[in-house]
Amino acid sequence: MNTMTLDAPGYSEPASPQTLEKETVDTRTKVRETVGTPFCDNAKLKMRNVNVFYNETQAIHNVSLDIGRNEVVAMIGPSGCGKSTFLRCLNRMNDTIEGCRVEGDLTLDDEPIYGPKVDVVPLRARVGMVFQKPNPFPKTIYENVAYGPKIHGIGSRRAELDEIVENSLRRAGLWNEVKDRLDKPGTGLSGGQQQRLCIARAIAVSPEVILMDEPCSALDPIATARIEELIDELRKNYTIAIVTHSMQQAARVSQRTAYFHLGHLVEVNDTETVFTNPEHELTEAYITGRFG
C-alpha cells in the first residue's frame, strides 16, 4: 500500500485493512465492507483505502471509491460521518487543517493527488470547489470570476478575461442577472446569486472536477432548484462530487449515491437503487428516516 503523510513525523505504518477493520469498526454498525458498486470503468478520480486522521482521531476508515467522468456522485450520511472530510481530500483542502493526516491512494486521471512531488496549485485548478456557505471575495463580481484565470495566467489580456468572465457567468446562469453590475461587489448579491457566483468562479479556470460541499444548505428552495438545474447542466463538461444533507437533492442531481456512516463508506449504488432498494440495512435506516 502506497501511503503518504502530510505532517506527521512520528507516523507509523497503518494497520492492514483486515486488522483495522477488526479493531476500529464497531460491530454494532455492521460495516464489513462497502456494498454496491464503488468502482466504475471510466473513473476520473480513484480513491483506494483512504484513511484520514485528525491528530489521533480517525475520521475516515478505509474508504475506496471511484468517481466517473461526467458523473455526479452524491455523498449522503448523518452529520459528522466524514463526507465533507472525504470530499476535501480530493483537492487537498485538508492540508490547511492542523493535525490532519491523509493516507491511501488517491489519483486524478491516474496521477497521484498526494505525494511529495505534487503541487497543490495546479491540482486545485483542476479540482475546483464550492463551499457550504457562499464565500465570494469582497471584491467586484468581475474580479471574483476573473481571479482564478488571473492567478493561473489563463487570460492575460482584458478581452480574453472579459470573455472568460462572461462565459463562466453564463454557464452558472447568472449572466443575465449581473451583466449590468459587474463592477458591484459580489457580496451585495443574494445568497443564491452568491453561490452561483462561486460556481462561476470555480468554473472560470476550466476545472475537470468540481467538489460541492452542501452547496444549497444556506439557500431557499427556489435558489436550490436553480443550483440543481445548474449541476445537471454542468455534468456535460465536468465531473462532480456533491455532499448533501438533502436526500431529495441527492436523488434529483446524482447518478450514483454514496452513503457514509461514522467514517465508513457503507454503500455505493446507482442513485435509484439506493433510494428504492438499498442493499445495506444502515442505508435503509437512514433514508427511511430512522436516524440522521
Place this chain on the structure above:
Amino acid sequence: MSDLTQAQVRERIARRLASRHRKEKLFRGLGIASIAFGVMAVLLLFSDIISKGSGAFVQTDVQLQVTYDPALLGIDEVNAETLIWANFTAVIREALRARFPEVSGRSEKRELYSLVSSGAPFTLRERLQANPQLLGKTEKVWFAADDDVDTFVKSLDDSAEGFRGRTSEQMAAWVQSLRASGELKKRFNTTFFTNGDSREPEQAGIRAALVGSLLTLMVTLALSFPIGVAAAIYLEEYAPKNRWTDLIEVNINNLAAVPSIVFGLLGLAIFINFFELPRSAPLVGGLVLTLMTLPTIIISSRAALKSVPPSIREAAMGMGASRMQVVLHHVLPLAMPGMLTGAIIGMAQALGETAPLLMIGMVAFIVDVPSGITDPATVLPVQIFLWADSPERAFVERTSAAIMVLLSFLIVMNTSAVLLRKKLERRW
C-alpha cells in the same frame, strides 16, 4: 414546577420583579458613573492645562522709539559683515534711557535694560537687514518684552495689582506707565511655533521638538510597521502552532509590558555603545521606540488577521491561490484597517513616550531645528519635561501650551484611527 399553579408562578415572578428592576438600574447606574468619572477626569485635565497654557499663545510687546545711530552701532554702512558686529544692544539701551530719562544709577539702569527681551537686538538687526536705508533714521519698533514683564502684564488682566513675582516695584511702575501710554501690546506668539528651545522663555518655542518628534516617529513607523506586519503574518498564516510559537507569543506579550525605560537602556547599550550611532539622534530614538511599539503592532495586526473570516482563505485556496497570493490578495487587504489602527495607536504611544529617550540623550538642550535623522534633537514630551523643570515662571504656561500641542496631535491621531476603522471596516 408541575405542582405550582400558573397564578402562583405569576405571583412569584411579580414578587421578584421589583428587585430585578432595581438591580438593573443599579447596574446601569454603575456604568454611567464610571463614564462620568472618566469624563470628569478628562475635563479637569483639559481645563487645567488650557487655563494654564493659553497665556503662552500671547506675547507682550514693548514699543520703543529707536534711532539707528551709526555712531552707537559702530558701523558706517549696512552689509553682511557690519550687521554681525553692529552694537544693536547699545541702540536699544539708548532708546530705553530716552523713554525713561529719570532712571539713573547702575543697578537701576540694568533693571531698565531687562524690560525688553535679550533677543531684542536680533529683531533690530533683521529690520536693518531688510531695510538698509534705515541707517541713521528713527522709527518706532515693537520688541518682545522680557518674560517677567510678560507674566506681570498678563496678570494685570486678572487683578489691578497683578502678580509681580520677581518684578520689582520700580519695574512695575515702568510697565504701568508704558501700558497707560499704549506702548504695550499683546500679540499672537508666533515665536512659540517658529523657534527652538531657549533659556529665555519669550524666545523659546516648540518647533525643534516638533520636528524632532516627527523625524523620530517617521523612523519608528518605517521600521515597526513592516516588521510588525511581517511578523504577524508569519505567526498567523504560516507558523505551525507548537511550543515554539507559544513561546514567541508569550515573549511578545511580555515585551508589550516591559517598562519603556528598559528599552532606553537597551538602546543605549546596543545602538549607541555598541553600534556607535550618534547620541540624541532621532535615528536612535526611532530605533528604541520601534522596539517599544513592535509588540503593540504585532498584537493588533494578529488580531486583525484573525478577524478575517477563514471562508475567504478557503475560497482563495480552493481556487488554487498559493499561500502568498491568499495573504497578499485577500487577507491583507481585509486586515489592513485593523493593522493601520493598531499602527496609529502604537505611533500615538511612541509620540508620548519620554523615558527611553532620556536614556539615549534626547534630553539635551537643543536650540537648532534638526534637519535629518542623525542631527541632535529632542522630542515634544521631553521638551515638556525640560520646561516643567525650569524655574522661570513663564515656562509654566509654555509647558502647558506644549502639552496642548502634544494632546492635539494625539487626539488627531486617535480620531483618525477611529475614523479609518469606521470607514474601512467591512461586515460579512
